[in-house]
Amino acid sequence: MYLYQKVESAVFKQTDTRESIKKFILENQENLGNYTMEEIARLTYTSKSTLVRFGKYFNYLGWKDFVYDFTHEIAQINDSENINANLPFTSTSNTLEIIEKLGILKIQSIKETASLLSSNDLDKASKILDASESIIIFGRSPNNYMGELFKRSINSIQKKAFVVSSDEGGLLSKTLTPNDCAIFISYSGNNVQEYPMNQMHVLLKNNVPIISITGGGGGYLRKYSTVTLNISSREKLYSKIANFSTEESIQYILDILYAKLFSLNFDNNMNLKISNAKQLEDKRLTDFEQISE
DSSP: OOHHHHHHHOOOOTTSHHHHHHHHHHHSGGGGGGSOHHHHHHHTTOOHHHHHHHHHHTTOSSHHHHHHHHHHHHHHHTOTTSOOSSOSSOTTOOHHHHHHHHHHHHHHHHHHHHHHOOHHHHHHHHHHHHHOSEEEEEEOTTHHHHHHHHHHHHHTTTOEEEEEOHHHHHHHHTTOOTTSEEEEEESSOOOTTSTTGGGHHHHHHTTOOEEEEEOSSOOHHHHHOSEEEEOOOOSOSSSSSOOHHHHHHHHHHHHHHHHHHHHHTHHHHHHHHHHHHHHHSTTOOOOOTTTOO
16 A cells, blocks of 8 residues: 555544545645645644654654655556556547557556455465355445456356455454455455454454455555455545556456466366356357357
């Protein structure tokens, strides 16, 4: 998770002086380096010592170290060579520009996701999936929709997989054992009181292996997962056109997970796929010679 995302998702009470500092940072993120500590303290009705404590809250030595990393991160994200994940096009963009920019953004997201993935983590995750009697996928909309596609792929090689709704999450969590596994898909992974994170304590109590797909940083979900796979997390939580980059990143990770699981028993899974396709899709017809069988 990027630093600005950590700031954006930080929860302070309205009466907490850190809330006014947070608001100021998010409203002035591109110009934050132009302000002195004295100016920010005055504009936020706080003090220099409060600014120092704010920086320490995010594990920095103080305010100046925090501002240095924050401003450099914003400059990197706004680099003209990169497509802005939050606003990849504007009101003046024509059709061809939208086509090109979204294409570049999706390629960008996949490349960044690939650079964040660890082969050791993928090996570990695929072995957990392979050993599991049931694979349960936890995620809120729209992540649960991508979970459905992953479930379908898993079912096609005759492994049990389910996407659980928020209404059934509590009930199903209690039935899982160490012989099953849970996949959590969450961009921030920090909303401890909300679904699906509110099911973590039950799964941990039952020693259920947990594979998390989440943004960078040290969030709650990452802390308690058996293995974590990193989403490309350039998007803001709220100020964006859509989840173009995040959804591309999540889908790519799920595709890799399925591919890696498939590869562990390649020949058998290939035979299953072909056999099942012939039985279930025997009425599919095509006059396109290149795909006909």
